[in-house]
Amino acid sequence: MPRFAANLSMMFTEVPFLDRFDAAANAGFTAVEFLFPYDHPADAVGERLKRNGLTQALFNLPPGNWDAGEKGFAALPERFDDLKRSLDTALPYAKATGVKRLHLMAGIADRSNAKAVEQFYKSVAWAAEFFAPHDLDVVIEPINSRNVPGYFLNDFLFARDLINELKIPNLKLQFDIYHCQIIHGDVTMRLREMMPITGHVQIASIPSRNEPDGEELNYPFLFTELDRLGYGGFVGCEYNPRGKTVDGLGWFKPYAGAQS
Numbered sequence: 001m002p003r004f005a006a007n008l009s010m011m012f013t014e015v016p017f018l019d020r021f022d023a024a025a026n027a028g029f030t031a032v033e034f035l036f037p038y039d040h041p042a043d044a045v046g047e048r049l050k051r052n053g054l055t056q057a058l059f060n061l062p063p064g065n066w067d068a069g070e071k072g073f074a075a076l077p078e079r080f081d082d083l084k085r086s087l088d089t090a091l092p093y094a095k096a097t098g099v100k101r102l103h104l105m106a107g108i109a110d111r112s113n114a115k116a117v118e119q120f121y122k123s124v125a126w127a128a129e130f131f132a133p134h135d136l137d138v139v140i141e142p143i144n145s146r147n148v149p150g151y152f153l154n155d156f157l158f159a160r161d162l163i164n165e166l167k168i169p170n171l172k173l174q175f176d177i178y179h180c181q182i183i184h185g186d187v188t189m190r191l192r193e194m195m196p197i198t199g200h201v202q203i204a205s206i207p208s209r210n211e212p213d214g215e216e217l218n219y220p221f222l223f224t225e226l227d228r229l230g231y232g233g234f235v236g237c238e239y240n241p242r243g244k245t246v247d248g249l250g251w252f253k254p255y256a257g258a259q260s
């Protein structure tokens with residue numbers, strides 16, 4: 001049965017960030033993920049996690065100025081120094097939370113620009129090698145162009161080829177089923193193909209990005225498929241609740257008893 005991680009950047013936003021750990025644990029989650037913890041001291045984040053007996057499944061490396069539209073630097077040659085600094089910033093948070101994987105964001109850049117492609121390969125390899133001695137994986141995630149216009153990494157096949165080409169053991173794919181369905185469709189066949197390189201999975205309904213309980217995809221089927229494929233990682237609930245977070249957890253009830 002999949003082990004679900006509540007995404008605390010999108011779920012439980014009824015309460016302040018640090019209180020969302022308590023809320024997720026009270027709702028039956030044993031793991032959490034979020035986008036960025038950097039507004040809070042690493043120790044405070046680690047303390048909330050441990051107090052609630054939660055596992056940190058994932059978080060993102062610093063993206064630059066998110067509110068100004070920055071979405072990471074990995075494909076931006078002129079921001080390589082910022083990228084290197086972002087790895088140092090994330091490390092204390094990784095240590096405080098015990099997380100085992102970090103999402104490296106690509107940034108807004110044109111994939112037909114050879115310099116951006118070259119820089120992305122370089123940054124990805126640099127980050128993976130930086131984190132390897134700390135027993136941390138780096139994951140890269142294709143994101144659909146409707147949610148993030150201009151995002152460099154908007155193609156699962158490009159990500160797959162890069163991972164297979166670089167052959168860096170701690171470099172993996174973040175397979176967000178929501179993005180895959182919007183970009184390519186044929187989600188089950190792509191999960192089957194890409195499972196060997198997948199380090200993290202995320203979910204949301206399509207097209208609304210709400211609870212995974214209806215709309216375009218049959219999630220109970222996909223959860224069984226993840227089990228059948230032997231996926232032992234986390235399934236991040238990266239969705240915007242339609243109303244109050246707890247009111248939308250009907251989909252989670254059949255799985256809540258088996259989350260330890």
Ligand SMILES: O=C(O)C(=O)CO
Binds near residue numbers: 035060141143176238
């Ligand atoms: O936008 C997304 O899907 C993300 O996971 C950003 O990290």
